[in-house]
Amino acid sequence: MGKFLENLHRALVLGLFLMVLLVVLLHRSSVGEPAWAGYFLTYVHVFVGILWIGLLYYFNFVQIPTMPKIPAELKPGVSKYIAPAALFWFRWAAAFTVLFGLITAAVKDDIVLTLEARAPYTTIGIGMWLAMIMAANVWFIIWPNQKKALGIVKVEDAPKAKAARIAMIASRTNTVLSFPMLYCMVMQGAALNIG
Numbered sequence: 001m002g003k004f005l006e007n008l009h010r011a012l013v014l015g016l017f018l019m020v021l022l023v024v025l026l027h028r029s030s031v032g033e034p035a036w037a038g039y040f041l042t043y044v045h046v047f048v049g050i051l052w053i054g055l056l057y058y059f060n061f062v063q064i065p066t067m068p069k070i071p072a073e074l075k076p077g078v079s080k081y082i083a084p085a086a087l088f089w090f091r092w093a094a095a096f097t098v099l100f101g102l103i104t105a106a107v108k109d110d111i112v113l114t115l116e117a118r119a120p121y122t123t124i125g126i127g128m129w130l131a132m133i134m135a136a137n138v139w140f141i142i143w144p145n146q147k148k149a150l151g152i153v154k155v156e157d158a159p160k161a162k163a164a165r166i167a168m169i170a171s172r173t174n175t176v177l178s179f180p181m182l183y184c185m186v187m188q189g190a191a192l193n194i195g
């Protein structure tokens with residue numbers, strides 16, 4: 001088993017297989033029905049959302065606070081290898097979270113209106129706006145500035161340091177916004193019951 005799990009792709013296929021197995025065992029009679037499809041879209045949405053916010057928390061809880069403690073000669077290990085790989089998954093997970101979030105909203109007719117944050121969907125409406133601000137932050141502020149900060153785009157030292165700071169503050173802003181955003185995502189279901 002250890003040998004099998006050494007390969008990431010095999011581990012991912014195994015996870016997917018176990019999920020499909022549960023679908024067959026638990027819900028085979030409802031697969032394909034609109035209600036099942038709606039919930040399954042939410043599942044995909046939450047999956048990519050975890051990938052996105054998980055990497056946001058990796059940057060803010062681990063990488064950014066640890067960088068100053070890393071000896072100068074070891075820093076390129078992070079800036080040239082780890083950070084670019086993490087940023088790849090980070091920005092695409094953000095894009096796919098928005099995509100599947102909006103498809104989920106469109107499938108659940110009432111929710112599509114919530115971009116107007118209209119009752120009884122005010123909660124998810126606010127969450128969707130917060131998450132879209134966060135995704136715009138990723139693509140239009142964090143990523144362009146990280147490209148300069150990590151040397152993917154070559155700039156002088158002063159603009160490089162400025163870009164690193166802008167990216168860091170934008171990333172912190174997203175960490176702050178993630179708390180109310182996630183509250184809204186999770187509590188919409190409850191809001192329909194508790195008002």
Ligand code: HEM
Pocket residue numbers: 042045046049050052053097098100101102104105108111124127128131132135182185186188189
């Ligand atoms: C622009 C981005 C996003 C949009 C448009 C969006 C949209 C939605 C929609 C429409 C729902 C279904 C609500 C319901 O059925 O009551 C939902 C649920 C949810 N979303 Fe998002 N979302 C976004 C970002 C995120 C992010 C970043 C996360 C982080 C993990 C997330 C996590 C969740 C969770 C946990 C649920 C609750 C599932 C449930 O309890 O049924 N969403 N989202």
